Amino acid sequence: MFTFLRTRLCFVLLVSLSVAGLAAVRIGTSWVRDIPPHGEGLVPAAVLIAVAASCALLLITGVLIARKKGSSVLPEAGRLWSIILLSALCAISCSMLPRYEMSALPLLILLNAGAFCLLWAISRTFSLLFWWIFVSLELAQIAGYTQYGSRINSLVIAETIEASQEEISGYLSTINLVIALSSLLGAAILCWLLAWVMKHCKDRLPLLNAGFFFMLLAGLLGLAIPSSQRHARHFWPYFEAYSLIHACTEAVFHNQATIRQVEGLHSPTEQPSSLHTLHGGEGVVVIVHIGESVRADRMSINGYERDTTPWLRQCPRLINFPRCVSAACDTCQAQIAILTDARRDIYEKDPALRPHTGSVLDLFAAHGFRVFAFFGKRNATHLKYDLVVRLLTRCAEQKIHAPGSPWTSVPQMADILRSLPKKQNTIFFINNEGSHTPFYHYNHENPPFHPAGTSFETPSSHAEEVNNAYDSTVHYTDEFVRRVTSLFHGRPWLYLYISDHGEYLGHDGIWGRAALGESGRSYLSTTGCYVGAFILSSPELEALHPHFASSLRALQRHANMLIAQEHFFHTLLGFFDLRTPWYNPALDLTAPSPQSYTGPHPEGEDGQEAAH
Numbered sequence: 238m239f240t241f242l243r244t245r246l247c248f249v250l251l252v253s254l255s256v257a258g259l260a261a262v263r264i265g266t267s268w269v270r271d272i273p274p275h276g277e278g279l280v281p282a283a284v285l286i287a288v289a290a291s292c293a294l295l296l297i298t299g300v301l302i303a304r305k306k307g308s309s310v311l312p313e314a315g316r317l318w319s320i321i322l323l324s325a326l327c328a329i330s331c332s333m334l335p336r337y338e339m340s341a342l343p344l345l346i347l348l349n350a351g352a353f354c355l356l357w358a359i360s361r362t363f364s365l366l367f368w369w370i371f372v373s374l375e376l377a378q379i380a381g382y383t384q385y386g387s388r389i390n391s392l393v394i395a396e397t398i399e400a401s402q403e404e405i406s407g408y409l410s411t412i413n414l415v416i417a418l419s420s421l422l423g424a425a426i427l428c429w430l431l432a433w434v435m436k437h438c439k440d441r442l443p444l445l446n447a448g449f450f451f452m453l454l455a456g457l458l459g460l461a462i463p464s465s466q467r468h469a470r471h472f473w474p475y476f477e478a479y480s481l482i483h484a485c486t487e488a489v490f491h492n493q494a495t496i497r498q499v500e501g502l503h504s505p506t507e508q509p510s511s512l513h514t515l516h517g518g519e520g521v522v523v524i525v526h527i528g529e530s531v532r533a534d535r536m537s538i539n540g541y542e543r544d545t546t547p548w549l550r551q552c553p554r555l556i557n558f559p560r561c562v563s564a565a566c567d568t569c570q571a572q573i574a575i576l577t578d579a580r581r582d583i584y585e586k587d588p589a590l591r592p593h594t595g596s597v598l599d600l601f602a603a604h605g606f607r608v609f610a611f612f613g614k615r616n617a618t619h620l621k622y623d624l625v626v627r628l629l630t631r632c633a634e635q636k637i638h639a640p641g642s643p644w645t646s647v648p649q650m651a652d653i654l655r656s657l658p659k660k661q662n663t664i665f666f667i668n669n670e671g672s673h674t675p676f677y678h679y680n681h682e683n684p685p686f687h688p689a690g691t692s693f694e695t696p697s698s699h700a701e702e703v704n705n706a707y708d709s710t711v712h713y714t715d716e717f718v719r720r721v722t723s724l725f726h727g728r729p730w731l732y733l734y735i736s737d738h739g740e741y742l743g744h745d746g747i748w749g750r751a752a753l754g755e756s757g758r759s760y761l762s763t764t765g766c767y768v769g770a771f772i773l774s775s776p777e778l779e780a781l782h783p784h785f786a787s788s789l790r791a792l793q794r795h796a797n798m799l800i801a802q803e804h805f806f807h808t809l810l811g812f813f814d815l816r817t818p819w820y821n822p823a824l825d826l827t828a829p830s831p832q833s834y835t836g837p838h839p840e841g842e843d844g845q846e847a848a849h
C-alpha cells in the first residue's frame with residue numbers, strides 16, 4: 238500500500254513538475270525579453286514563485302528516489318560547506334555587486350552554490366569549461382569597468398569586431414595584458430578548487446538535490462526582497478551569463494542586420510536617370526569624404542576654443558554645417574545613411590524612413606564619372622564588418638589603401654589623378670581612420686596639442702592627454718583636407734565632408750563610445766550625435782555652370798539649419814541636377830526651401846525616444 242502511494246505521489250509530482258516547468262519557461266522567456274540588458278529590470282515575483290515551486294517539486298522527487306534507491310539524499314555536510322565557501326569566494330571576487338550592495342551577498346552565494354551543484358551533476362568536468370570562461374570574463378570585466386567605465390556590452394563586442402590591428406594594439410598595454418593573464422589564472426584556480434571539492438561526488442542525485450535545495454532557498458530569499466528593489470543584477474551568475482550571451486548575439490545580430498540591409502538594396506541606376514549640368518569631359522573632381530568620430534563641437538570652425546581646424550577656418554569658400562545630426566553611433570549605419578536614401582538607423586520602424594535604394598555613387602558612375610575609393614590602412618579590407626562600405630563603393634574601379642597614416646594616401650591620389658585624362662570627371666571616395674580610437678593619427682613628432690596620450694586606460698584620469706590626442710587627430714584631418722584639395726588646383730572640384738558619428742571624452746558624462754550603453758542614454762539624446770560636416774569647392778566649379786553657382790548660394794543660405802546625414806544623398810544629386818526618381822527635393826540643401834531634420838536629437842522633444 239505504501240509503495241503504491243509512493244508511486245502515485247511520484248506520478249502526481251512529475252505531472253505538476255511538468256506544468257510548473259512549462260509555466261516557468263513561459264514566464265522566464267517573457268521576462269528575458271522585457272528586461273533591459275544592463276540589469277536594471279525588476280524580476281517579477283511570479284518568476285521566483287515558479288522557480289521555487291519547480292525546485293521544491295524536483296527536490297521532493299529527488300529525495301523520494303534517493304530513499305527508494307537507498308542512496309544518500311544530499312552530499313555530506315563537509316562537502317556542502319565547502320561548496321558554500323567556494324560560492325562565497327566566487328561571488329565576492331567575480332560579481333561587482335558585493336562592492337556596492339553587500340546585502341545581496343547571501344542571495345548570490347545561494348544562487349552560485351545552486352549553479353555549481355547543478356552544472357556539475359549534469360556535465361561533470363565539462364562544467365569547468367563554462368566556469369573558466371565565465372569567471373575569466375567576469376574578472377576582466379571588473380578590471381575593464383574600473384579602467385574604461387564600460388562593461389562587456391554589445392557595443393564593446395561590435396567595436397571589437399570592427400577594430401583594426403592599430404586599435405587593438407592601442408589597448409594591448411602591459412597592464413591590460415597582466416589583467417587578462419591574471420583573470421585567466423584566477424579563473425583556473427577557482428576551477429581547480431571546484432574540481433577538488435567535487436572530486437568524490439560520484440553519485441549525481443545528491444548533487445542535484447543539493448542544487449535544487451540551494452535554488453529553492455534562493456527563490457524564497459528573492460521573494461523576501463521588496464519588489465521595487467528586486468533587480469535582475471541581484472540574480473548573479475544567471476542574469477550575468479544571460480547578459481554576456483545577449484551582448485554577443487546582439488552584436489552579431491546587429492552586424493548581420495546591417496549587412497543584410499545594404500545587401501538587399503538595388504542600385505539606383507536600375508531606374509532611368511539623367512545628368513543636366515555635365516556632359517563628360519569637364520574634368521570635374523568630386524570628393525566624398527566620410528570622416529571618423531569627429532564631434533562638431535571639437536572643430537574650431539564650430540566655435541571650439543582650441544584651433545583644431547586652422548586651415549578650414551581660413552577657407553573663404555567654406556560652407557560649414559555646425560548642426561548636423563548623425564544617424565547612429567555606428568560606422569556602418571552612418572555610411573548607409575550618408576550614401577543611400579536611408580533617413581535613420583537600421584532599427585527604424587517607419588518604412589518611409591528606411592533605405593529604398595543603394596549608393597548615390599553608382600549614379601555618378603553611370604553618368605561617366607570614374608570612381609576611386611581611398612581607405613585607411615586596414616579598413617574595408619577583410620573584416621566582415623567592412624562589407625557594408627565595400628558594397629556601397631562597389632562602383633569604384635580601384636580600392637586603394639593608405640600604406641601608413643591617412644596622409645600617405647595623398648601621393649596615391651596624385652598618382653591616380655596623373656594617370657587619368659585631364660578632362661575625365663572623377664569621384665574620390667575617402668574613408669580613413671580619422672579620429673577613431675585610440676586617437677592615433679596625428680603628427681607624433683610635432684603634435685599640435687601636447688602632452689598627447691593615445692592610451693585609453695582610465696581615460697577620465699588621463700583626460701588632458703586623451704583630449705590632446707583627440708584634438709590633434711582633428712587638426713590632422715584639417716591638414717589632410719588641405720593637402721587633398723591642393724591636388725586639384727586649377728580644376729573644378731567639390732569636396733563633401735561628413736563624419737560618421739561622434740565620440741565621448743567626458744561629454745554627457747560618458748568616456749568612450751562603448752560606455753554609451755552603460756550610461757542608459759540613447760545616442761540621439763547626447764551631444765555626441767552632432768558631427769563635423771562641411772562643403773568646399775573651387776571657383777572653377779562655380780564658373781563651370783550657373784546651376785553650380787546657385788547651388789553653392791543655396792547651401793550657404795541653409796548652412797545653419799538643423800540637418801542630418803539624410804540630406805547628403807539628395808544634396809549631391811541636387812547639386813549636379815542629376816535627376817532620378819530617388820531624388821527628394823525636400824532633403825536637398827541646394828533646393829530653394831529644404832526641410833530641416835525632424836528626427837530625435839538632444840534639443841528635440843523626442844530626443845529621448847531613440848533608445849535601442
Ligand SMILES: [Zn+2]
Pocket residue numbers: 529530567568673737738
Ligand atoms: Zn566610425
